[in-house]
Amino acid sequence: MKVLIVEDDQFHASYLEDALVEAVPEVTQIFHAMNGEEGEKEARTAQIEAIVMDLQMEKRNGIEAARTIWAERPQTRILFWSNYADEAYLRGIASTVPEDSAYGYLLKTASRDRLKLALRAVLLEEQIVVDREVRRLQKRASSPRNALDDSEYEVLLDLAIGLQDKLIAERRGMSLRTVQNRLLSLYDKLGVEGDADTTLPLNKRVRALNRALVTRTINIESLESAQRDFERWLARRH
Amino acid sequence: MKVLIVEDDQFHASYLEDALVEAVPEVTQIFHAMNGEEGEKEARTAQIEAIVMDLQMEKRNGIEAARTIWAERPQTRILFWSNYADEAYLRGIASTVPEDSAYGYLLKTASRDRLKLALRAVLLEEQIVVDREVRRLQKRASSPRNALDDSEYEVLLDLAIGLQDKLIAERRGMSLRTVQNRLLSLYDKLGVEGDADTTLPLNKRVRALNRALVTRTINIESLESAQRDFERWLARRH
DNA sequence: AGATCATTTGCGGGTTCCCGCAAGAGGACT
């Protein structure tokens, strides 16, 4: 079996390779890539069907790479191996994984044994494996209290790249007032009002972005990709 | 010589330990800590005088730890070994390093040889070593074009945690209009206006925070520590 | 002191934002 490792940190890459050959002796060949772009190419030319990939990389992150790889060969098994359990990544993955593809999401803090187990389960058995920590976050994100639904999340991203209400309304096809309603519920769910103490006057817009970042609802990468999305939309609009 | 390694990633820690014993055979004992808080304690109880430390850590980051360590024993040599070359970190270090302490700032992407060289230079020879990449950023930050002076940087942090103009004015002891002048120059230097293309209407405040994050002028950690600073100030004000 | 240049500050007005209120609009259930 051919396996592709996409990881920009050399230490982590070699650790991963060690664990891989231990856990999955069926492996015959191991390919390496330093970022998502290389990873896509490698996967295409070498006809790879099993991948272990970091999420956070320079040129093109793991989620974007996964999207194109799955678009070409949906049966590819991908184990994401990441430092963070940000909600932004979770949403990214949830929105790209095809119906019946095998994938896994493991944190780098996981023990070697858990890693080896996940490697076998995903790459070989085509199961779905999600790390405990990550699962916990998924839960919290889908609990009614602080859950952002998709339309709120969209507006959050638009806010985060600095759009004003009117533009958001146009882009998302809602009325101005509806956008503002979304913002109100965002302010509420993100805890923009100083939770307990004296409510001193804040700039809610900026505060919302601040809270979203600090609570790891979004991360800087999602700012960058939201910006790209927006520019694409802008070019398309007449 | 006793050396303390403060690093929360196990792979990196062991790689570092290897390089350390190779580069500095004078080392007799190596201590480990997983975060800044532990690092401070360890340094105190073991009377450590040479430290290699990551910057980004859970409990207490490297800069804060360095501050207290240097406050206790300014002659301590510290080599910062970090993933990022964020301006936020640079400012942090520049503002904490005592007059004649030896320190270094190296990126984790540096080669093993550069790491070994820096280890000897800083821990043993008490020189000051700053990575090429980092130096480049330092340069750019102090070039007239995009340089934020300290007072602009302060206002940026206040903006970033969501304060409104009036509060910033009070906190920093300037008039309302002066705060707004600072904001204007921030908008300018951060490139809030869509650099070249059609200037479409943006929320400048949010956009400024966005740009500051994307250009690595500040990072999420600095948001968190700015928030703590603000709360301390808030408690003190009558 | 006097001249020059940068920074600070107040004023005023045009926008954008925040949000209460109340009138639609679209289900879902009886």
Place this chain on the structure above:
DNA sequence: AGTCCTCTTGCGGGAACCCGCAAATGATCT
């Protein structure tokens, strides 16, 4: 159909923000 509920939308007003203009203040140099 009728009732109940939730979500959307328009209106309107007060607050915050952006920023041009010009006077006041300060620092530096001759």
